[in-house]
Amino acid sequence: MQKEKGFSLLELMVVVAIIGILAAIAIPSYNNYITKSRRAAAASFVMTLSNLEAQVLLDLRSYVSVANNAAFPNTPTDATNPGLNVAVPGDVSSYYNVSIVATNPAAAAPTFVVTAAPVGGQAAADTQCGSISIDQTGTKAITGTGTVSGCW
Numbered sequence: 001m002q003k004e005k006g007f008s009l010l011e012l013m014v015v016v017a018i019i020g021i022l023a024a025i026a027i028p029s030y031n032n033y034i035t036k037s038r039r040a041a042a043a044s045f046v047m048t049l050s051n052l053e054a055q056v057l058l059d060l061r062s063y064v065s066v067a068n069n070a071a072f073p074n075t076p077t078d079a080t081n082p083g084l085n086v087a088v089p090g091d092v093s094s095y096y097n098v099s100i101v102a103t104n105p106a107a108a109a110p111t112f113v114v115t116a117a118p119v120g121g122q123a124a125a126d127t128q129c130g131s132i133s134i135d136q137t138g139t140k141a142i143t144g145t146g147t148v149s150g151c152w
Helices: 009-060 121-125
Strands: 096-103 111-118 132-135 140-142
Touching: 009 096, 009 111, 009 121, 009 132, 111 121
Parallel strands: none
Antiparallel strands: 096 111, 111 132, 132 140
16 A cells, blocks of 8 residues: 555645735735835935035025925026935835925024825825924924824
8 A cells, every 4th residue: 555645635725824824914014114114215315305404504594495306306506596406216206205395584584394295005004104294493293193203
């Protein structure tokens, strides 16, 4: 009598069930990791823009506004408009719309707010943090339900 080689249907179903359980745990964790890494890239770029705005303030005593991703790299046009001369990185522009709102009143101190608003799938995946922003004082903010320290 010869022993048959191979797997029984029961053994195969147990393996399929184990793989399903592992996938049910791993896939959401991976998606959460990707969402956080995209947010970290946006936060890093927002900080870079904040630093560039501080340099522009030292040169001109005013800040530069940028409407959206399409308005970058905001190249200099002349001495009165130095621009920021920086492009939105690809890992940020695909998932966030970055803008800078600057006010430069004659009678008061100038201000700015740099905001990265998630778009598309990132907006749906990152409801905890939503848009991230920073102003001229270094105050960080979010529009989601999470905490600033958890999102920045």
